[in-house]
Amino acid sequence: MVAQPIRGLSLFELLATLAILAALVSLATPSFSRMLAEQRLRYVGTELRLSLSSARSEAVKRNEGVALLRREADWSGGWCLEPSTEATCTDLPIQQFQMPAERVVLSAENTTAGTAVQFNAWGRVADCPKFTLATTAAGATCRLCLLVTPDGRVQSHTGDCPSACDTSGEAMTWSGACS
Numbered sequence: 643m644v645a646q647p648i649r650g651l652s653l654f655e656l657l658a659t660l661a662i663l664a665a666l667v668s669l670a671t672p673s674f675s676r677m678l679a680e681q682r683l684r685y686v687g688t689e690l691r692l693s694l695s696s697a698r699s700e701a702v703k704r705n706e707g708v709a710l711l712r713r714e715a716d717w718s719g720g721w722c723l724e725p726s727t728e729a730t731c732t733d734l735p736i737q738q739f740q741m742p743a744e745r746v747v748l749s750a751e752n753t754t755a756g757t758a759v760q761f762n763a764w765g766r767v768a769d770c771p772k773f774t775l776a777t778t779a780a781g782a783t784c785r786l787c788l789l790v791t792p793d794g795r796v797q798s799h800t801g802d803c804p805s806a807c808d809t810s811g812e813a814m815t816w817s818g819a820c821s
Contacts, residue, residue: 678744679779683786686746687775689739690721690788691796694759696737697723698794701761708736710759717748717773726760747776751803765794770807 651659693710700723701708707726713719722735731738741748752769754760759771772789787803790796 675780676782676784679777679782679784682742682744682746682777683775683784686741686748687786687788687798690748690773690775691798693721693723693737693739694788694790694796697759697761698765700736701763701794702765705763707763708761709754710761712750712757713738713740717750718745729758745777749774749776759790761794766792767794768792772803774803 697708697710704725709724709726709728710721711724711728711731712721713731718741720738720740722731722738724730724732724735750756750759751772751774753771759767761767767790770789770792772787775786775788777784785801787799787801788796789799789803789807791807
């Protein structure tokens with residue numbers, strides 16, 4: 643009787659395949675981390691942009707001032723929309739946003755006492771408020787800037803915020819946020 647050869651993989655072939663697969667995964671991990679960091683910035687940036695636009699719209703609709711207020715000691719804790727008569731977030735805000743567990747550091751310049759962006763009844767702001775969103779991934783720092791022009795429109799810039807307030811219109815830019 644002739645013995646049938648056993649078909650399948652040897653231990654050496656299996657280990658070689660696993661080693662190649664591990665090498666490919668380790669090469670893909672840094673780019674995947676950057677993609678996740680850019681996605682976090684995109685999510686928080688979009689929510690902040692929508693909140694700023696909503697505050698402007700609400701101010702015009704109500705014909706009274708509306709404020710975007712930070713929820714905690716800094717802007718990284720989230721924010722809410724309230725009538726300008728409120729100095730802090732109430733139990734029933736017009737709109738609110740809680741930051742996700744994956745921390746994105748959010749800092750602000752040119753805001754009222756560092757805690758609010760005030761839109762008047764015409765949807766305009768003073769002092770050109772600027773928000774810088776930052777996170778890190780795979781050794782790279784990802785930054786996005788959102789600034790509110792005096793007429794209340796929101797602009798985005800990758801990297802750091804420009805020193806001067808730009809009054810020209812611009813489409814939202816996301817690519818290149820990670821350097």
